[in-house]
Amino acid sequence: MEATAAPALSHFNLIRRPPSFSLPFLTTVSQSQHSTSSSSHCFNSSSPSKQLPQLKVRQLRSLKPVEATTSSEIPSSDSNERWLLEPIGDGDWRHIGFKVPLPNAFEIASNVVTVGRVPVKANVVIPVATVSGLHARLEKKGGNLLVTDLDSTNGTFVDDKKLVPGAITTVQPGSCLIFGDTHLAMFRVLKLEKVDLPSKTDESEMKLETDGPTESVEAMS
Template structure:
């Protein structure tokens, strides 16, 4: 009888040393709560310096289709008045990572842009526990919470393994931090889960029967940096 030996195959495993402490991976959205759309993303030059702030200018078009992220019904615990006021505010997350997947070992698609439509949204890897689902190994099951409150966008790291970052600053778990228009937020991976934050204003247009157009509230400091 002839015996044939077949080499065993296994998925690549990543040691703890390969999981960078300061390396913040993203993004797929929960089908029941997120409307997907195709959004052109910006590819940046590949860079191995983690958490550096990219000088990318984001331009939102009036009729641009976005993935709108809503919180689950169970997450709604505020009063109707407060919820309606918060939901009237529109915040946009646009991907600005370079899309490099070599540190993972397999192809991961870049996310599109997301409009935060609810007063509270949970970000994480596990679909049953998150509204904005990121099926990447470096994102924790429940990674962070995003809240709209009194005209501000707040983010809280929920004790994630690889951290949540605003620009290059790692957030303390459980402590809410304010996201400003023009700043960047990273969920565990600078290559695939890094977003630029914009606040969208509804502007009334004369003689259009209540129709509105949108414009982005950009960060003046970012503009000054790019033009200098």
């Protein structure tokens, strides 16, 4: 599966919860842009689950770096709404034992996608050892984004809440979605809505309608 960068976004309005959130997902997101302060918004400082349980790491030292991406074979949805996931982890890879780059931001291009580490099992591939081969399911439905943990080893979290495997949970724009690893697989959920701009045909029709009465007045005079 080939790596793809997040697509350029035009004529879309961002819907988000935190008012001060920036938009670095328009280009490839570098590790330096994601500090610990960015990820702290996902957690309640008093919550005991801020630190996830000890992660179980798959031995995948031969795994080649592949950016998180969606398969080109999956048909895109016709909805005017678009959902994007932007990585906001701090990039710390010491718990894995070898350097792993942060994935790029990716768009949920179809109504239903699966997320995981193994390309043959998942539509969206996150090549991080703490992510399960088939980790979670994402679905766009009724203007909402739904997530289901597929009995992953290290769990799926929405902010600081661990999801029950098999239970469908609604993810709000601005939330943090974590696929088992707060350092390398934590994403900010972004929602975009399409803004319809008048086409050239519409502009021509508007011009004709405007010119019509003027011509009639000139004819009468």
